[in-house]
Amino acid sequence: xxxxxxPHEIERKWQHKWAADHIHEVKxxxxxxxxxxxTMFPYTSGDLHVGHxxxxxxxxxxxxxxxxxGYNVLHPMGFDAFGLPAENAAIKHGIHPYDxxxxxxxxxxxxxxxxxxxxDWNREVITCLPEYYKWTQWFFLRFYHAGLAYRAKxxxxxxxxxxxxxxxxxxxxxxxxxxxGTPVTKxxxxxxxxxxxxxxEELLDHSRLDWPERIKIMQRNWVGKSEGAEISFRLEDxxxxxxxxxxxTTRPDTVFGATFFLLAPEHPLVPQLTTPxxxxxxxxxxxxxxxxxxxxxxxxxxxxxxxxxxxxIVNPLNGERVPIWITDYVLPTYGTGAVMAVPAHDERDxxxxxxxxxxxxxxxxxLGWTGEELSEAYTDSGTMVNxxxxxxxxxxxxxxxxxxxxxxxRWGKRTITYRLRDWLISRQRYWGAPIPMIYCDKCGIIxxxxxxxxxxxxxxxxFKPTGESPLKYCxxxxxxxxxKCSGTAKRETDTMDTFVCSSWYFLRYTSPETGDAPFNADxxxxxxxxxxxxxxxxxxxxxxxxxxxxxxxxxxxxLVNFDEPFSRLFNQGxxxxxxxxMSKSRGNVIAxxxxxxxxxxxxxxxxxxxIGPWELGGEWNDRGLVGxxxxxxxVWSLATTDYSSRVVDLETEKEFLHLMHKTIKEVTAxxxxxxxxxxxxxxxxxxxxLSKVKERGMVxxxxxxxxxxxxxxxxxPTAPHLAEELWARTGHSYTIHNQPWPEYDQELAKEEEITLxxxxxxxxxDKLLVPASIxxxxxxxxxxxxxxxxxxxxxxxxxxxxxxxRRVVNIVVAS
RNA sequence: GCCGAAGUGGCGGAAAGGCAGACGCGCUACGUUCAGGGCGUAGUGUCCUUAAGGACGUGAGGGUUCAAAUCCCUCCUUCGGCACCA
Numbered sequence: 051x052x053x054x055x056x057p058h059e060i061e062r063k064w065q066h067k068w069a070a071d072h073i074h075e076v077k078x079x080x081x082x083x084x085x086x087x088x089t090m091f092p093y094t095s096g097d098l099h100v101g102h103x104x105x106x107x108x109x110x111x112x113x114x115x116x117x118x119x120g121y122n123v124l125h126p127m128g129f130d131a132f133g134l135p136a137e138n139a140a141i142k143h144g145i146h147p148y149d150x151x152x153x154x155x156x157x158x159x160x161x162x163x164x165x166x167x168x169x170d171w172n173r174e175v176i177t178c179l180p181e182y183y184k185w186t187q188w189f190f191l192r193f194y195h196a197g198l199a200y201r202a203k204x205x206x207x208x209x210x211x212x213x214x215x216x217x218x219x220x221x222x223x224x225x226x227x228x229x230x231g232t233p234v235t236k237x238x239x240x241x242x243x244x245x246x247x248x249x250x251e252e253l254l255d256h257s258r259l260d261w262p263e264r265i266k267i268m269q270r271n272w273v274g275k276s277e278g279a280e281i282s283f284r285l286e287d288x289x290x291x292x293x294x295x296x297x298x299t300t301r302p303d304t305v306f307g308a309t310f311f312l313l314a315p316e317h318p319l320v321p322q323l324t325t326p327x328x329x330x331x332x333x334x335x336x337x338x339x340x341x342x343x344x345x346x347x348x349x350x351x352x353x354x355x356x357x358x359x360x361x362x363i364v365n366p367l368n369g370e371r372v373p374i375w376i377t378d379y380v381l382p383t384y385g386t387g388a389v390m391a392v393p394a395h396d397e398r399d400x401x402x403x404x405x406x407x408x409x410x411x412x413x414x415x416x417l418g419w420t421g422e423e424l425s426e427a428y429t430d431s432g433t434m435v436n437x438x439x440x441x442x443x444x445x446x447x448x449x450x451x452x453x454x455x456x457x458x459x460r461w462g463k464r465t466i467t468y469r470l471r472d473w474l475i476s477r478q479r480y481w482g483a484p485i486p487m488i489y490c491d492k493c494g495i496i497x498x499x500x501x502x503x504x505x506x507x508x509x510x511x512x513f514k515p516t517g518e519s520p521l522k523y524c525x526x527x528x529x530x531x532x533x534k535c536s537g538t539a540k541r542e543t544d545t546m547d548t549f550v551c552s553s554w555y556f557l558r559y560t561s562p563e564t565g566d567a568p569f570n571a572d573x574x575x576x577x578x579x580x581x582x583x584x585x586x587x588x589x590x591x592x593x594x595x596x597x598x599x600x601x602x603x604x605x606x607x608x609l610v611n612f613d614e615p616f617s618r619l620f621n622q623g624x625x626x627x628x629x630x631x632m633s634k635s636r637g638n639v640i641a642x643x644x645x646x647x648x649x650x651x652x653x654x655x656x657x658x659x660x661i662g663p664w665e666l667g668g669e670w671n672d673r674g675l676v677g678x679x680x681x682x683x684x685v686w687s688l689a690t691t692d693y694s695s696r697v698v699d700l701e702t703e704k705e706f707l708h709l710m711h712k713t714i715k716e717v718t719a720x721x722x723x724x725x726x727x728x729x730x731x732x733x734x735x736x737x738x739x740l741s742k743v744k745e746r747g748m749v750x751x752x753x754x755x756x757x758x759x760x761x762x763x764x765x766x767p768t769a770p771h772l773a774e775e776l777w778a779r780t781g782h783s784y785t786i787h788n789q790p791w792p793e794y795d796q797e798l799a800k801e802e803e804i805t806l807x808x809x810x811x812x813x814x815x816d817k818l819l820v821p822a823s824i825x826x827x828x829x830x831x832x833x834x835x836x837x838x839x840x841x842x843x844x845x846x847x848x849x850x851x852x853x854x855x856r857r858v859v860n861i862v863v864a865s
Numbered sequence: 866g867c868c869g870a871a872g873u874g875g876c877g878g879a880a881a882g883g884c885a886g887a888c889g890c891g892c893u894a895c896g897u898u899c900a901g902g903g904c905g906u907a908g909u910g911u912c913c914u915u916a917a918g919g920a921c922g923u924g925a926g927g928g929u930u931c932a933a934a935u936c937c938c939u940c941c942u943u944c945g946g947c948a949c950c951a
Contacts, residue, residue: 222946264869268946271868276950299951312951350866350949379949389951398949469950590946660889662878666871674877676902677889683903728879731888738888745905807884812932814884852931858883862931 055686057650061771065166073785074168076124078576085121086577087113088556088616090585090593091128091175095135096154098161099639100658100670101632104625107655108664108726109584110167114767115721117168118791124577125168126559128175129155132183132548134212134229137481140513147481148509151178161643166651166770168787175558177551182558183483184504185568186551189600191486191497198245198603199475201495205316205382206474207344208237213518214478215241217547218471219272219592225345228592233343242485242544243472246599250275250468252613253598260618262665265590272591274469276300279453281390281462283311284364286371290322295363298385298467301395302456303448305367306437307413308390309403311374312356314382315339323374325360332357332376339378347378354379354402365390366461367452368438377402385467393427400427413437414445473596475547480511480520482545490532490539499533505541519543552593553600556580556615575611583616586624594619620724623667625658632670640670649679652769656682659726659768678730682772685737688744689762689776693754696747706749707798709739710757714794717764726768733765755780760792801856808833809860810842826853833859 068074078084089109092102113125129151136147143150155176162169176182193199207216211232220228227234246253254273256266278300285293295313299305313320315336324332335357339347346352356377364371379398380389393403393410403410412424414432431445440448456462476485484505486498498505508527511520521527521543532539554568560577561570594616601615624631627638645654657678661668713736720729740757743749749757758780766773766786777786801822806829808816816838820829830851833839843863850862 264946267869271947274947274950278951297951301951348949352949354949377949379951381950384950391951396951398951401949467950587945660877666878668877671877671890673890673902680903681889687904727877728888731879734888805884809883809932812883812930817884850931852883854883854932858932860883860931 053690055683055772057652057682057771058647060775061164061166061646061651064771064774065163068785068787071785073787074170075172076122076170078573079122080576082120082122084577085113085116085123085582086556086580087116087123087125087582088559088580088584089125089127090583090589091130091552091555092158093133093135094129094131094151094154094158095634096157097639097641098158099632100642100645100654101625103165103642103654104658104667105585105622106162106165106167107658108622108724109582110165110169111655111659111726111767112582112721112724113168114770114787115791117787118763118766118789120790123168124173124559125170126173126175127162127167127169127171128173128555128559129158129177130548130552130555131155131176131178132482132545132551134214134479134481136178137479137513140481141515144513146509147513148178164643164646164651165655173559173562175555175562177483177548177555178481180504180506181565183551185558186483186546186554187486187498187503187505188500188568189554189604190483190546190550191500191503192607192609193244193603194487194497196603196607198248199242200245201240201242203238203240204243204474205236206239206241207234208239209234212479215239215474215476217474217549217592219473219595221344225343225348233345236344239476241474241476242487242542243474244550244599246473246596247468247470249599249602250470251466252602253470253595259614259616261616262587262619262621265587265594265619265621268590269595272470272595276467276469278302278465278467279456279462280386280465281305281456282366283388283390284366285323286362286364287323290319292319295319295388296386296462297388297390298465299390301392301445301449302452302462303431303434303437303440303443303445304392304395304413305365305390305452306434306440307392307394307411308365308370308372309393309409309411310372310391311363312380312389312391312399312402313359313374313376314380314387315376315378316382317376317387320359320376323359323361328358328360332359335376342378348381354398354405356402356406358406366459367455373408375402375406383471384469394424395428397427397429411436473547473599475550476544477547478519478543479545480507480513482548483551484521484545485542487542488530488532488539489542490535490537492537493532493534493539496532496534496539502533519545521545549593549596553596554604556583556597557610578610579612579614580616582618582620584620584622587621620665622664625667625670627670629669645675649675650682650771652772653679653682656730656768660730662727664724664726681734681737682769684741685765685769685772686776688737688741689758690779693744693751694747695750695754698748698750702743702748703750703753704802706743706753706757708800708802709736710760711794711798714760714764714792715799718791718794721767730768733761733768736761736764762786763789763792804856806833806856807858808836808839809858810839811862812860815839815842822856826855829853829859833861 087109089106113123117123131151136151139145139150140147190199207221209216209227209232211230212227221234222228225234250273254270254275278298279302280296280298282294282296356375359374361374362371363374391399393399394412395414413436415435416428416432434440434443434448440451453464486505488496488498490496508524511524513520528540530539530541557569557574560573564570597615601610604610627640630636630638632639642654657675660678713732716732717729762773762777774786803819804822806818806820816836830853846863849864852860
């Protein structure tokens, strides 16, 4: 009896040999087509759980498959290493964030290596090391000089738990912190922003990207483009310096229905527009608004609130004076922070009008309108009425006519508004890339000269639960000299959002050794863009949007030569455990290590792919793992025990060859489509068939050997260690992973015989094994002459016979 | 409220509009010098039937079609995203 399959042993053996032989190292090679297969790098939380394996294994299989197909494949791995948990660990356990992170990386790298992936570890990127964050800072300076980074005072999202500001994209659900789930509050702060809004329009364009539809939709909604017009309403009170207030509307055709005017409570003109007799009420309302959380304020369906300022403004179209109110449903951050209220044609405005007994005037008539007051806001298009010279036009005509008039009279213009806000990148924390700016009393805000980079994090900062950045209290860091006047100056103590670090890591992988630039331009041009990017969908409007923005900005600076970083994107689903998403806080994390020790990495990889479609995720289940493990054991004995032919027959050999080519075809197609579950099923089906044939010795020895070697090649991406071991044991030369992917013969992959299904009135009544080449006439003839068919159609009128080549004959009879 | 994805045996899941349930788990029976979560063979959607065979069956209800898990309409459930954006 041959030796038993002991995964632990062979996996260790081959991992060491592959590493010693450097077979996973890749070099640029202009003679071969390149393939850049990238998986989102993990955060350095400490351990890899099976959720990480679920993300990494299939993409490794894909990279291996592409390698065997002859591509020069870059499949790198690294660590997203800055961030809050490291700092929290420092506060809690007194360990320095750097030490905590490095310790975690060492452990995670070891776990990664046990997976047997083709990562080229020479290209590892770690974002918290100075040789990396030097370039994150360098990019910041480039953005600053290009006018894409600016400092501004703004009401920002503040997480009281994390003690830092957050970007809009990092506020999720009912206004909670994306990291810790704490409700976010607003704070007025001076912060650094990246001008992502400059690229709003271009970020809407996914036309050349092979991305999941839902991610494209999420990004489009996030950017939130609205077309309309800006209209200036004239202030009645001539003593106010600013003579007018602009509103944004998507419905300029409804302007004659504007019966009142709304401002956000935060609007800067509110104090000036408030008359003395309304001041008390207005102040009280503003104070009440301030007490609302962002979520409470913007929750849909809540009762309208507001206050009258006592003053009026004039509608330029009809010269009508309308009262100015403030209300919290007008957002200071969208459009102009001011709205012309058209209650007849906007649900929110109608609610407001009803609550405060303000007039409602229909100006767009629905079809068949007879002049009565409408019970609901009519928001569709219709015929304009009560609109002066524009009455009688359709909404669409009126839209154009009014816009033309606005532009002619300089009362306003056509305009586009986006929901997207600029990206707030300042974080009041230690463990991030310091923002390389200096504040000088004499010279103002001065960028750190490029040659002085990196601005290093001071190793001796103290970590205390003060809620403020340790950098702020680190005198050796804060105090510096002004690069311009050499006088005393202070450093910016905020660090950058870690999403800045992850917005360019895919560029660094191409040449992580480069010391004089963020990346080597030639190598970058060879590898980029990424051909296949895989990761979780939770990054739809964060990382994936930021990285696209980064690339567009770099392109405009002449640093990269492409428009989009990720040509094809695929989002895998989530692995759940006892009904919940796996997470440390839930305590339901499953570590792969014990399973790897028990059944081997190949079985764990195979099982994760077999669970179901990759994009759907699924539940981790030990019993399912057993199935794959048993299969690999059967594969082991299939290939390691001797084969001897006994009752060779030509028909079986033909069928055997056909199944082999069909399997190659299916496995190849499934890998291209990233359908790993059915790919594994095809492999199982073929190995089951091989076992059956082996038992009876029905094919000749050479054909058997060919089938085994082809099977091992198809298995190699999925179970790289086992395939390598069996490749060696069946007398092939090292290494299976440098072999070409098997080709299939189109003719042999086709079925020779097919099962023709015979239906009567669409119901299955008989089956027929026929040659695939059968003609329509023959098929119908055969079907109609079957005894069982005759019994059904006897005495009935035959109305139709439908023939679908290679599939079905449907006989339609009248009863 | 809006947008998106999904709903198929006891379970995970397969099915270019054309044999529903591939593959795997579980279960049943039998076999095995098999003490274990081992291996092999056969079976396994539900109901009727000794059998041959038949009826029913892909969240619910309609529709299109010779033919629907698949396409269309209405609704229900679950999960994700957005959420007063003028």
